[in-house]
Amino acid sequence: METIRIASTKSGKRLPYVVTDNPPRGGMKYTYFAPDRSYVIQFYNNPADADYNTRSRIEAIIGRYNPTLSEAKGGAIGTDESLAAYWARRYCWPSDIIVSPEFGIVCPAYPKNFFFDSAASDVLNLFGKDKKSNWFTSSNRKFLHKAELGDFRSALACAVLLARSVRRLHQAGLAHSDLSNNNVLIDPTSGDSCIIDIDSLVVPGLYPPEVAGTRGYIAPEVVATMELDRRDPRRVYPSAKTDLHALAVLIYEYLFYRHPLIGPKINSGISAEEDDRNSLGKNALFIEHPTDSSNRPKTLSAGVESAGFLLQKLFERAFIDGLHTPSLRPSALEWERGLVRSFELLQKCGNRSCERKWFINDSSICPFCGHDNSGENIILSFHNDVHSNPGEYRKIFSTVAADNTPLFCWHFSPGIIPDEKTDRTLTAYIIRHGEDWFLVNSRLHGLVSPEGKILPPGRACRLYDGCTLLSANGVLIDVKI
Ligand SMILES: [Zn+2]
Numbered sequence: 205m206e207t208i209r210i211a212s213t214k215s216g217k218r219l220p221y222v223v224t225d226n227p228p229r230g231g232m233k234y235t236y237f238a239p240d241r242s243y244v245i246q247f248y249n250n251p252a253d254a255d256y257n258t259r260s261r262i263e264a265i266i267g268r269y270n271p272t273l274s275e276a277k278g279g280a281i282g283t284d285e286s287l288a289a290y291w292a293r294r295y296c297w298p299s300d301i302i303v304s305p306e307f308g309i310v311c312p313a314y315p316k317n318f319f320f321d322s323a324a325s326d327v328l329n330l331f332g333k334d335k336k337s338n339w340f341t342s343s344n345r346k347f348l349h350k351a352e353l354g355d356f357r358s359a360l361a362c363a364v365l366l367a368r369s370v371r372r373l374h375q376a377g378l379a380h381s382d383l384s385n386n387n388v389l390i391d392p393t394s395g396d397s398c399i400i401d402i403d404s405l406v407v408p409g410l411y412p413p414e415v416a417g418t419r420g421y422i423a424p425e426v427v428a429t430m431e432l433d434r435r436d437p438r439r440v441y442p443s444a445k446t447d448l449h450a451l452a453v454l455i456y457e458y459l460f461y462r463h464p465l466i467g468p469k470i471n472s473g474i475s476a477e478e479d480d481r482n483s484l485g486k487n488a489l490f491i492e493h494p495t496d497s498s499n500r501p502k503t504l505s506a507g508v509e510s511a512g513f514l515l516q517k518l519f520e521r522a523f524i525d526g527l528h529t530p531s532l533r534p535s536a537l538e539w540e541r542g543l544v545r546s547f548e549l550l551q552k553c554g555n556r557s558c559e560r561k562w563f564i565n566d567s568s569i570c571p572f573c574g575h576d577n578s579g580e581n582i583i584l585s586f587h588n589d590v591h592s593n594p595g596e597y598r599k600i601f602s603t604v605a606a607d608n609t610p611l612f613c614w615h616f617s618p619g620i621i622p623d624e625k626t627d628r629t630l631t632a633y634i635i636r637h638g639e640d641w642f643l644v645n646s647r648l649h650g651l652v653s654p655e656g657k658i659l660p661p662g663r664a665c666r667l668y669d670g671c672t673l674l675s676a677n678g679v680l681i682d683v684k685i
Pocket of ligand 1: 553554555559560561563570571572573574575
């Protein structure tokens with residue numbers, strides 16, 4: 205039986221919603237949809253949970269901490285309309301407070317690409333269900349339609365956007381507090397990600413929410429102290445540092461489809477619950493620990509090194525150095541930058557039956573299928589001049605380029621690392637004619653070709669092994685073919 209009711213919001217809107225008998229219910233709230241499903245309205249399972257502290261926190265989240273609303277409209281400082289639109293695709297951020305019939309929040313509907321379409325519905329009847337990360341990273345994956353699965357490149361893209369979204373929260377002093385495969389939607393077909401359940405954010409200076417967290421994503425120090433009394437000073441609560449554990453777990457799952465800590469090691473013979481608590485808490489051990497193999501699964505396809513050197517180092521910091529020492533965990537900014545740099549090193553695998561389709565070119569051999577991809581790509585390395593020693597250059601990063609690879613401002617300007625504000629207008633591109641490779645300059649002024657001549661916009665130059673180009677900003681580009 206469906207009935208339409210009207211909710212009044214704090215901003216003065218009157219929003220219709222469809223009341224159903226069994227609304228979707230989470231740990232804290234239940235949800236009703238707008239008649240056209242363009243927004244949802246959520247009320248608290250226990251209205252007493254919507255106390256003064258919760259209301260103050262949600263007001264701050266919807267107002268001064270809101271990156272999806274421009275500063276001019278009351279949102280976060282420094283946010284213009286275009287940035288607000290960017291972040292509105294990255295978060296399902298609450299947009300208003302319901303004041304009647306009872307306290308609740310209004311959230312926009314998830315973008316359409318985060319729902320399974322009909323192509324995916326054949327095995328599990330998933331049509332219309334939201335794409336929570338765990339569909340793609342757990343054993344459920346084998347039931348999904350091939351068209352939904354994406355590849356290594358799109359998994360890396362999801363990870364970049366997630367790291368960026370978490371970095372934006374942390375920059376503002378916020379912490380999500382319950383990042384998990386339930387609270388992040390991903391669309392591996394497009395490489396898109398979206399953080400949901402934003403109302404449990406930890407806001408500076410306000411009482412934190414009581415969040416239980418999600419098994420497998422709660423940081424070991426939180427799991428290990430959960431049994432202590434809430435007033436015990438040794439008890440650890442969710443924070444930006446614990447978000448960083450969850451972020452690393454999610455990224456690892458996106459790239460490898462397995463959990464980094466859940467292995468064969470038994471950490472308590474007393475009960476399954478205690479074993480679980482120890483294995484994810486005080487005794488947590490990375491399944492790929494290089495010197496302690498006691499938690500290593502018998503079969504482990506593609507080890508952590510398959511993600512390339514940059515990400516391997518970040519995973520080792522997260523799951524070895526920082527697993528029980530939160531201050532050593534990589535920040536979200538470090539993850540974002542490591543992932544962005546790794547994205548530049550992606551190479552398409554020439555093996556048509558390669559399951560992952562793309563890999564990080566630390567060498568030409570695909571780590572997922574063993575195919576040798578030599579000769580399919582060229583590598584451009586970008587170097588910055590060392591101010592203290594003119595004429596000396598230091599490598600900043602490399603890009604693996606194939607036919608039609610675009611190049612952007614960050615390839616030719618030292619210090620630019622692409623983020624949400626970066627100009628993504630095409631600057632130059634690489635093309636291949638038979639065995640010959642060319643760089644076509646689209647809009648760079650002052651680019652010097654391998655022959656030492658200015659290459660004006662609209663012109664191309666041939667690239668050969670060992671040649672160098674120089675940008676007007678002093679970036680030296682060397683070419684390996
Ligand atoms: Zn391959």
